[in-house]
Amino acid sequence: MQQSAVPELAHAHTRPIHWLATATALAGVMALSSALQPDAARAAQPGPQAQPAPAVVAAPDPTEVDLPLDCGPVGIVVKQKRSGDLDGDGRPETVAVVHCDASMGTPPDGVYVLTRSTDAAQPRVVATLVNPKDRKTVTDFALRDAVVTATLHGYSSADVPNCCPDVTDPVKWQWKNGAFVRSTPAGTQSV
Numbered sequence: 001m002q003q004s005a006v007p008e009l010a011h012a013h014t015r016p017i018h019w020l021a022t023a024t025a026l027a028g029v030m031a032l033s034s035a036l037q038p039d040a041a042r043a044a045q046p047g048p049q050a051q052p053a054p055a056v057v058a059a060p061d062p063t064e065v066d067l068p069l070d071c072g073p074v075g076i077v078v079k080q081k082r083s084g085d086l087d088g089d090g091r092p093e094t095v096a097v098v099h100c101d102a103s104m105g106t107p108p109d110g111v112y113v114l115t116r117s118t119d120a121a122q123p124r125v126v127a128t129l130v131n132p133k134d135r136k137t138v139t140d141f142a143l144r145d146a147v148v149t150a151t152l153h154g155y156s157s158a159d160v161p162n163c164c165p166d167v168t169d170p171v172k173w174q175w176k177n178g179a180f181v182r183s184t185p186a187g188t189q190s191v
Contacts, residue, residue, distance in 0.1 A: 059083035060114035060123030062096035068125060069110050069132060071100035079109060082143035086113065087175045095129070095148050097138045105162055108132040111141075111150070113180065127180050129173050137165065148173045149185060 062078045069076055079097040086093045094114045099107040111130035116123040130136050130152065140151040149172045153165035160166050173180045 057091045057116055057118055059092040060094040060116045062094060062098065062112075062114060065112075065114050065123050065125060067096075067098060067110070067112060068128070069098060069100065074101045074103075077101045079138070080141045082141070082148070084143050084146060086143075086146050086148070086180075088146070091115070091118070093126070094123070095143055097130075097141055097150075099132065099137075106137055108135045109138040111138060111148075129180060129182070135162075140170075146175065148180075 060083075062081055067076060076098050077100070079099060081094055081096045083092045083094045085091065086095075095111065096114060097109050097111050099109045101107075109130060110128065110132040112125050113127040113129065114123045115126045129148065130138060130150075134154065136152045136154045138150045138152060140149070142149050149170070152169045152171055154167045154169070155162075156166050170185050171182055172185045173182050175181075
């Protein structure tokens with residue numbers, strides 16, 4: 001039998017008295033901590049120089065806007081919508097993907113940017129990112145960090161049937177120098 005280089009330590013084996021001592025010490029710490037609480041926090045009161053908070057403007061609702069989409073006797077379908085501050089003015093804009101409520105086929109989508117000013121009751125369209133006349137459908141639609149991204153599905157010619165788009169373009173739009181600039185997201189390729 002081989003002997004350990006470290007002698008047996010008496011405290012290495014727990015006994016009921018050890019557990020009792022630990023529980024008593026823990027109860028004492030908890031009782032003391034509940035008795036010694038810090039003073040209640042006090043919110044700073046605004047002084048006379050404090051400015052009132054700016055009016056909060058709700059993100060525009062696409063159903064409240066007269067969209068530039070001619071659907072004839074059928075209605076408009078809001079396929080998707082995302083809201084966020086796209087231009088850095090502190091007010092949210094809404095980007096909406098919409099199309100006509102066609103009973104058959106895949107109607108082309110329109111992508112519109114909507115805004116609401118603090119003094120206007122109704123929101124309004126400020127930009128058209130995808131015009132339905134371009135015969136595109138939109139998938140993978142997102143808005144992150146003031147950048148709108150989507151995948152556009154379209155047609156290489158008028159001879160391609162509406163059922164079968166043969167062109168796919170990943171795109172992004174970002175507000176720069178007073179306009180929405182369209183580009184291709186990094187790391188993607190058109191098909």
